[in-house]
Amino acid sequence: MSSTEVLNPQPSPGSDKRREERDSVVIRFCGDSGDGMQLVGTQFTNVSASFGNDVSTLPDFPAEIRAPQGTLAGVSGFQLNFSSQDIFTPGDEVDTLVAMNPAALKTNLADLKRGGTLIVNLDEFDKGNLQKAGYETNPLDDGDLVQKYHVHKVPMTRLNRDAVSGLGLSMKEQDRSRNLFALGLVYWLYDRDRGVTEQWIQDKFKKNPTVVEANLRALRGGFNYGFSTESFTTHYSVPKARLAPGKYRKITGNEAVAWGLAAAARLAGKTLFFGGYPITPASDILHSLSEMKHFGVRTFQAEDEIAAMASVCGAAFAGEIAVTASSGPGICLKGEAMGLGVMTELPMIIVNVQRGGPSTGLPTKTEQSDLLLSLFGRNGDSPIPVLAASSPGDCFYLMLDAVRIAVEFMTPVVFLSDGYIANGSEPWNIPKFSDLKKIEVTHPTGRPAGVEGSPDDFLPYLRDEKGARPWALPGTPGLEHRIGGLEKADITGNVDYSPGNHHKMVMNRMNKVAGIANYIPLQTVEGPESGDLLVISWGGTYGAIRTAVLKSIAAGKSVAHAHLRYMNPFPRNLGDIVKKYRKVLIPELNSGQLRLLIRGNFLVDAVGFNKIQGKPFLVSEVVRKIDEILAN
Amino acid sequence: MTATLPVLTPKDFASDQEIRWCPRCGDYSILAQVKKVLPTLGIPKEKFVFISGIGCSSRFPYYVDTYGFHTIHGRAPAVATGVKTARPDLDVWVITGDGDALSIGGNHLMHMLRRNVNLKVILFNNQIYGLTKGQYSPTSPLGAKTKSTPYGSIDNPLSPLAYAIGSEATFVARSVDVDIKHLTMVLERASKHQGTAFVEVYQDCNVFNHDAFLYATDKEVKGDNLLYLEHGKPLVFGAKTKKGIRLNGATPEVVELGNGITEDDLLFHDEKSADPSLAFLLSRFKHPAFPEPVGIFRQVDAPIYDVEVNKQMQSELAKKGQGDFDKLFNSGDTWVVE
Numbered sequence: 001m002s003s004t005e006v007l008n009p010q011p012s013p014g015s016d017k018r019r020e021e022r023d024s025v026v027i028r029f030c031g032d033s034g035d036g037m038q039l040v041g042t043q044f045t046n047v048s049a050s051f052g053n054d055v056s057t058l059p060d061f062p063a064e065i066r067a068p069q070g071t072l073a074g075v076s077g078f079q080l081n082f083s084s085q086d087i088f089t090p091g092d093e094v095d096t097l098v099a100m101n102p103a104a105l106k107t108n109l110a111d112l113k114r115g116g117t118l119i120v121n122l123d124e125f126d127k128g129n130l131q132k133a134g135y136e137t138n139p140l141d142d143g144d145l146v147q148k149y150h151v152h153k154v155p156m157t158r159l160n161r162d163a164v165s166g167l168g169l170s171m172k173e174q175d176r177s178r179n180l181f182a183l184g185l186v187y188w189l190y191d192r193d194r195g196v197t198e199q200w201i202q203d204k205f206k207k208n209p210t211v212v213e214a215n216l217r218a219l220r221g222g223f224n225y226g227f228s229t230e231s232f233t234t235h236y237s238v239p240k241a242r243l244a245p246g247k248y249r250k251i252t253g254n255e256a257v258a259w260g261l262a263a264a265a266r267l268a269g270k271t272l273f274f275g276g277y278p279i280t281p282a283s284d285i286l287h288s289l290s291e292m293k294h295f296g297v298r299t300f301q302a303e304d305e306i307a308a309m310a311s312v313c314g315a316a317f318a319g320e321i322a323v324t325a326s327s328g329p330g331i332c333l334k335g336e337a338m339g340l341g342v343m344t345e346l347p348m349i350i351v352n353v354q355r356g357g358p359s360t361g362l363p364t365k366t367e368q369s370d371l372l373l374s375l376f377g378r379n380g381d382s383p384i385p386v387l388a389a390s391s392p393g394d395c396f397y398l399m400l401d402a403v404r405i406a407v408e409f410m411t412p413v414v415f416l417s418d419g420y421i422a423n424g425s426e427p428w429n430i431p432k433f434s435d436l437k438k439i440e441v442t443h444p445t446g447r448p449a450g451v452e453g454s455p456d457d458f459l460p461y462l463r464d465e466k467g468a469r470p471w472a473l474p475g476t477p478g479l480e481h482r483i484g485g486l487e488k489a490d491i492t493g494n495v496d497y498s499p500g501n502h503h504k505m506v507m508n509r510m511n512k513v514a515g516i517a518n519y520i521p522l523q524t525v526e527g528p529e530s531g532d533l534l535v536i537s538w539g540g541t542y543g544a545i546r547t548a549v550l551k552s553i554a555a556g557k558s559v560a561h562a563h564l565r566y567m568n569p570f571p572r573n574l575g576d577i578v579k580k581y582r583k584v585l586i587p588e589l590n591s592g593q594l595r596l597l598i599r600g601n602f603l604v605d606a607v608g609f610n611k612i613q614g615k616p617f618l619v620s621e622v623v624r625k626i627d628e629i630l631a632n
Numbered sequence: 633m634t635a636t637l638p639v640l641t642p643k644d645f646a647s648d649q650e651i652r653w654c655p656r657c658g659d660y661s662i663l664a665q666v667k668k669v670l671p672t673l674g675i676p677k678e679k680f681v682f683i684s685g686i687g688c689s690s691r692f693p694y695y696v697d698t699y700g701f702h703t704i705h706g707r708a709p710a711v712a713t714g715v716k717t718a719r720p721d722l723d724v725w726v727i728t729g730d731g732d733a734l735s736i737g738g739n740h741l742m743h744m745l746r747r748n749v750n751l752k753v754i755l756f757n758n759q760i761y762g763l764t765k766g767q768y769s770p771t772s773p774l775g776a777k778t779k780s781t782p783y784g785s786i787d788n789p790l791s792p793l794a795y796a797i798g799s800e801a802t803f804v805a806r807s808v809d810v811d812i813k814h815l816t817m818v819l820e821r822a823s824k825h826q827g828t829a830f831v832e833v834y835q836d837c838n839v840f841n842h843d844a845f846l847y848a849t850d851k852e853v854k855g856d857n858l859l860y861l862e863h864g865k866p867l868v869f870g871a872k873t874k875k876g877i878r879l880n881g882a883t884p885e886v887v888e889l890g891n892g893i894t895e896d897d898l899l900f901h902d903e904k905s906a907d908p909s910l911a912f913l914l915s916r917f918k919h920p921a922f923p924e925p926v927g928i929f930r931q932v933d934a935p936i937y938d939v940e941v942n943k944q945m946q947s948e949l950a951k952k953g954q955g956d957f958d959k960l961f962n963s964g965d966t967w968v969v970e
Contacts, residue, residue: 244969247966248967295957307707312714337707433961478678
């Protein structure tokens with residue numbers, strides 16, 4: 001086949017191809033980490049979101065930047081679910097798998113549903129690549145494969161080279177646009193408008209017209225290949241979703257965290273100080289904020305995690321909305337300075353984008369195993385409020401709450417996200433900034449009159465009705481005072497080791513944090529108010545567990561769902577809720593951390609469902625677990 | 633409009649807290665000299681922030697009536713960087729010791745110095761861990777017998793000033809706790825420096841390490857053991873005989889003046905030299921082979937981290953105007969659902 005035929009399929013054999021409608025489709029692009037799979041996944045998501053589908057995404061990339069080419073360790077994937085319905089997960093099973101090499105096929109094929117579509121780049125299935133992937137024979141020659149799936153062996157490398165020939169590009173440069181050829185093909189298959197991506201190519205590479213031309217030709221080449229080749233007989237359309245009216249954009253969890261922080265600072269009439277240290281999967285928060293200087297954001301890339309946290313203590317003392325973001329190993333290092341934040345009762349935010357642990361663990365994979373670290377990972381009785389976002393868009397609103405709690409109660413707040421939320425994305429109903437609630441911050445401006453102690457003294461540990469101490473800023477005349485990590489005397493804040501005072505101060509700090517329960521929303525439950533089973537979840541598993549519970553309810557089961565966003569303190573009605581059901585199930589991506597807390601706090605015999613594989617829950621496995629429990 | 637500043641005295645900087653250093657501790661003198669210098673700077677009292685880590689010296693903030701933050705072991709430089717970056721209007725002083733700054737906090741010290749954050753650091757060097765009751769520190773000499781080195785230390789010590797100069801600190805100085813006039817002069821010079829001003833003070837821990845600096849404080853011998861640095865002047869010292877430092881190739885040597893050797897043959901001090909080599913050479917002089925220099929080793933100007941951070945912020949503001957959240961939220965691909 002010559003390139004002209006690919007680009008100008010005349011006469012059109014594709015015009016009579018069948019078009020079928022689908023509610024939801026799950027696609028996964030996978031290839032070598034240098035193959036640009038994240039890029040095509042993101043483009044497909046953008047196009048589908050702009051079209052009006054609900055979307056949910058799951059990027060999955062290796063920990064190594066460039067693992068040896070063609071190896072299993074180097075496989076990078078991007079899964080997305082796009083739908084005409086409300087969806088909450090990137091999907092259990094893959095409908096269409098695009099595998100750019102044998103290693104990608106080997107690591108991903110298990111997730112392709114029986115009868116699904118498999119598109120492979122035939123040219124990459126040579127002896128060397130098969131060997132690197134550990135295949136003894138070519139899996140494409142396996143009759144079983146063709147039996148199970150609709151297999152399309154597309155010589156993408158060759159077709160793409162034809163499409164971009166004549167532009168004076170080297171072979172290597174030509175092959176760089178292979179991913180767009182694959183994308184074009186899938187665009188045709190799912191009846192997508194490629195205009196959004198064409199515009200993106202033109203903007204992105206505007207300094208290099210040859211690259212623009214090559215990428216456009218590759219994209220169109222792939223699209224036209226689908227249109228003209230006989231291998232593809234059907235293509236599919238997924239109608240628009242019925243989302244709540246409004247203007248939407250796509251947002252990732254890390255973006256929403258950054259924007260939420262900057263917005264919270266503005267709502268508090270303050271500037272933002274971010275002290276951080278690069279760590280996967282939290283670094284994008286630092287990147288986003290460092291571009292936002294004109295939003296009143298100062299970013300400080302510290303020499304290490306400890307310094308990042310310490311600088312945040314300093315900035316909080318100085319009067320900033322002070323924040324750091326990290327992941328498990330970094331949070332461990334921050335522990336001592338977080339304790340300083342607790343002792344000095346300064347407002348600050350610690351974002352933990354959780355990943356698989358312990359130690360370096362699974363840097364690029366998701367897990368929710370730092371809940372107990374957040375609550376208890378410091379010396380002494382060291383209470384810190386903990387909030388956990390349930391989805392990418394939720395990060396924005398929950399962050400506003402986190403900052404509000406920090407400044408109103410004068411306390412560090414831990415904000416939990418995870419790798420899945422951080423890199424995943426969903427449509428976000430764009431709020432109007434003027435609709436967001438102001439965050440009240442007050443600083444004393446002079447000495448309070450008629451209080452205990454010498455009339456001349458400012459009393460840095462005199463508490464208000466919420467138990468919060470005053471936030472007196474350096475530079476305020478007359479309020480000079482000293483704070484520090486040594487135990488403070490009640491009210492005066494002087495150093496005090498006396499037994500009664502220590503007991504009192506520990507309880508002051510504990511009670512202050514516990515009292516936050518009176519200021520956060522009550523826990524809501526989806527489903528019946530009482531019944532056979534309550535499923536409790538928290539964090540990034542929201543979508544999968546909600547979908548599973550709704551399915552069970554639709555199947556007539558007596559199941560309800562409570563999803564927690566406030567992990568410490570718990571909403572004050574949670575204890576009552578858990579007692580209204582015969583059984584309690586707590587699915588978590590850890591070995592049972594929330595379960596320990598629920599059992600310990602409420603003396604209920606909660607059962608766990610625990611998956612610790614660096615991967616989110618599948619809806620189907622949660623449904624099965626619910627069935628299993630109800631059957632007993 | 634110019635506001636008149638109230639006239640302050642050292643007393644205005646005394647806090648109501650009882651000082652809990654051991655009697656005759658060298659810290660008292662340093663505290664007194666700092667309290668003497670602060671009122672002379674023309675800075676309102678509420679603008680001062682003293683930040684310390686952990687150790688005897690780090691109790692210092694409790695004893696000055698300014699804003700103060702007694703933080704955690706080794707991290708004062710990082711806390712101070714946060715304070716100063718957020719609030720360049722504040723006059724920030726870091727108080728630390730040899731263990732706090734050079735052992736547990738060595739990393740933070742290096743990075744604060746290379747960034748040239750606009751603040752002052754006073755490192756109380758007593759060559760011992762005092763608060764934990766007498767273990768050797770990163771500045772204890774080889775052979776030092778302490779609680780954790782009963783058979784003598786085999787741990788090669790570090791020179792705080794060599795470390796600071798290696799990190800390209802822009803102001804580096806040394807003084808001695810009991811040398812009141814000299815210490816005051818050094819603190820005054822430090823307080824006027826723009827950028828990180830790093831001052832090492834030989835401090836007597838009279839409980840655990842009283843002998844450490846007798847060579848530098850005993851009136852009988854200190855003239856031969858200390859070399860008072862003066863910008864533009866030859867390196868001369870000596871109580872009775874006048875001696876000097878001469879370069880023999882790249883190697884410094886002690887020479888007696890006279891017999892044909894004049895001051896013109898000696899090495900001249902240049903604290904303004906952009907090249908830190910001379911300052912580094914001086915930082916390597918160790919008693920008893922050489923007199924130990926005191927005074928200003930280096931004072932140069934360089935870009936200041938907190939100034940640059942805020943400059944960049946202002947320039948982005950000037951270029952783009954104050955960030956508009958509605959515009960940000962609506963940027964990129966958006967779509968409307970009816």
